[in-house]
Amino acid sequence: EDKVVQSPLSLVVHEGDTVTLNCSYEVTNFRSLLWYKQEKKAPTFLFMLTSSGIEKKSGRLSSILDKKELFSILNITATQTGDSAIYLCAVEGGTGTASKLTFGTGTRLQVTL
Amino acid sequence: ETGVTQTPRHLVMGMTNKKSLKCEQHLGHNAMYWYKQSAKKPLELMFVYNFKEQTENNSVPSRFSPECPNSSHLFLHLHTLQPEDSALYLCASSPSAGSTDTQYFGPGTRLTVL
Numbered sequence: 001e002d003k004v005v006q007s008p009l010s011l012v013v014h015e016g017d018t019v020t021l022n023c024s025y026e027v028t029n030f031r032s033l034l035w036y037k038q039e040k041k042a043p044t045f046l047f048m049l050t051s052s053g054i055e056k057k058s059g060r061l062s063s064i065l066d067k068k069e070l071f072s073i074l075n076i077t078a079t080q081t082g083d084s085a086i087y088l089c090a091v092e093g094g095t096g097t098a099s100k101l102t103f104g105t106g107t108r109l110q111v112t113l
Numbered sequence: 114e115t116g117v118t119q120t121p122r123h124l125v126m127g128m129t130n131k132k133s134l135k136c137e138q139h140l141g142h143n144a145m146y147w148y149k150q151s152a153k154k155p156l157e158l159m160f161v162y163n164f165k166e167q168t169e170n171n172s173v174p175s176r177f178s179p180e181c182p183n184s185s186h187l188f189l190h191l192h193t194l195q196p197e198d199s200a201l202y203l204c205a206s207s208p209s210a211g212s213t214d215t216q217y218f219g220p221g222t223r224l225t226v227l
Contacts, residue, residue: 036156038216043156090218100122101150101201103218 002027004091006104013111017079021107023089024071033065033072036088038106043088046074079111116140117219119204125225126194134189134222136204142217144210145187147179150201150221162187163210194226 003026013019025033032050036043047056049065049072056063060079065072076083086106094100117138126132138145147159161169162181176198178190187204201223205216 043216045156100220100223101203101218102220105217 002091002093002100002102004089004102004104006087006089006107008107009105010108011110013079013109015079015081015111015113017111018075018077019079019109021074021076021087021089021109022071023074023104025089025091025102026070027091027093027102029093030067031092031094034090034092034101035063035072035074036090038086038088046087076109079109081111081113084109084111117204117206117217119202119219119222121222122220123223123225125227126191127227128194128196130194131190131192133191134202134204134224136187136189136206136219138185138187138204138206138217138219140206140217142206142208143184144207145181145184146205146207146210146216147187147189148203148205150203152200156203160189161210168210191224194224196226199224199226 005024007022032048034048035046037046047063052065052067060077063072063074074087086108088106089104090101092101120135124132144163146161149157149159158171159173160179165181165184176193180188201221203221204219207216
């Protein structure tokens with residue numbers, strides 16, 4: 001059975017800190033790993049990772065995938081209060097029309113002043 | 114298992130067919146959601162139900178018709194779909210809508226429209 005585990009479950013940091021969120025997975029026929037940021041409405045897409053060792057970057061956020069050790073990390077540098085959200089990791093596995101997306105339960109990040 | 118189940122897991126239908134997707138959550142949540150995940154596109158929110166009442170419809174075409182008979186069950190009725198409607202349809206639930214509670218996702222229904 002496909003599984004995605006995120007850690008920590010929740011985190012409180014001060015503005016300006018750097019945080020690292022973890023996502024480990026077990027999936028049959030890995031296709032991609034996705035990171036989402038969830039605030040009050042639908043999760044918003046952050047990154048899709050398919051290849052090991054290639055860092056994806058968007059502003060203060062970056063992410064990298066290790067397909068050998070089956071995990072990914074999401075880094076946020078110089079955190080701001082607007083980064084407070086739940087960060088979801090999801091892994092797509094399977095082949096063709098049999099693929100599915102398995103979500104972790106998220107890491108709740110709170111950034112305080 | 115996240116406590117959210119979806120059936121069927123895969124569905125192939127013609128453009129003139131009528132079918133329904135089913136979602137059930139066993140978490141005691143009051144909010145349920147339908148999302149569409151198309152290839153190479155961000156996750157799209159379709160509908161939100163809070164305490165069985167529809168609170169959000171994100172300009173979804175009328176060929177998609179949701180139904181929420183109780184807080185544990187959510188359906189998506191499909192009729193006269195188009196090939197571009199082929200996608201992964203995800204159901205999620207959370208304790209209530211409009212808060213920052215984690216949404217728990219089901220495994221999705223992979224829909225192919227021929």
